[in-house]
Amino acid sequence: GQQLNQSPQSMFIQEGEDVSMNCTSSSIFNTWLWYKQDPGEGPVLLIALYKAGELTSNGRLTAQFGITRKDSFLNISASIPSDVGIYFCAGRLDSNYQLIWGAGTKLIIKP
Amino acid sequence: NAGVTQTPKFQVLKTGQSMTLQCAQDMNHNSMYWYRQDPGMGLRLIYYSASEGTTDKGEVPNGYNVSRLNKREFSLRLESAAPSQTSVYFCASIKESTEAFFGQGTRLTVV
Numbered sequence: 001g002q003q004l005n006q007s008p009q010s011m012f013i014q015e016g017e018d019v020s021m022n023c024t025s026s027s028i029f030n031t032w033l034w035y036k037q038d039p040g041e042g043p044v045l046l047i048a049l050y051k052a053g054e055l056t057s058n059g060r061l062t063a064q065f066g067i068t069r070k071d072s073f074l075n076i077s078a079s080i081p082s083d084v085g086i087y088f089c090a091g092r093l094d095s096n097y098q099l100i101w102g103a104g105t106k107l108i109i110k111p
Numbered sequence: 112n113a114g115v116t117q118t119p120k121f122q123v124l125k126t127g128q129s130m131t132l133q134c135a136q137d138m139n140h141n142s143m144y145w146y147r148q149d150p151g152m153g154l155r156l157i158y159y160s161a162s163e164g165t166t167d168k169g170e171v172p173n174g175y176n177v178s179r180l181n182k183r184e185f186s187l188r189l190e191s192a193a194p195s196q197t198s199v200y201f202c203a204s205i206k207e208s209t210e211a212f213f214g215q216g217t218r219l220t221v222v
Contacts, residue, residue, distance in 0.1 A: 006153075009151075031209060033209075033210060033211070040215075040216075041215055041216070042115075042201050042203075042213030042214050042215050042216050043154075043201075043211075043213050044213070045210050045211070045212070048209065048210055050209075088153060088154070090211070092209075098156065098159070098169075099156075099205075099211060101153045101154040101155075102153055103151060103152060103153040104151075104153050
């Protein structure tokens with residue numbers, strides 16, 4: 001089946017550091033979505049991207065839809081303790097409306 | 112506005128028992144999905160319903176059945192639970208083939 005490669009798998013960072021994660025695919029997507037999952041909760045949408053090259057911010061979060069339509073990145077600036085969680089990317093193929101999910105990036109902030 | 116509501120939140124089953132996971136959404140979305148989440152594997156699609164009255168298999172449908180009871184409700188049934196079905200199950204509804212909204216999850220343990 002279709003796959004998204006999401007990296008890194010986990011990150012250990014200091015509070016205040018910037019964070020960057022990305023997703024790549026061999027397929028072309030028409031939509032990229034970034035979600036965050038807190039422990040014991042379902043994923044919550046952070047940013048949605050609908051156009052190649054689109055750069056969108058949500059507070060300290062910024063995400064971009066790659067020009068090739070095969071990749072996307074998410075940046076978090078000046079991380080804070082509540083940023084801890086698992087971040088998922090998801091892409092939608094041109095050919096259907098199903099979402100393809102990355103395996104997640106676990107963000108851990110060192111005390 | 113409750114969004115997506117899943118019940119139960121936790122369940123322990125013995126091997127061979129059956130149960131139904133319930134999901135309801137109040138956002139008037141056409142599409143609803145059932146995923147399972149296992150450590151390090153992201154979200155895997157079990158079944159989905161593109162509209163009321165239709166259901167289709169996803170990536171990992173074996174051992175499950177679904178019913179789209181009406182536009183609001185989409186249930187997932189395990190007829191004979193197996194330990195391999197121990198997982199966290201998420202229901203999601205999709206807004207106009209774009210963003211997915213998730214329930215809080217059902218944590219199922221099969222012993």
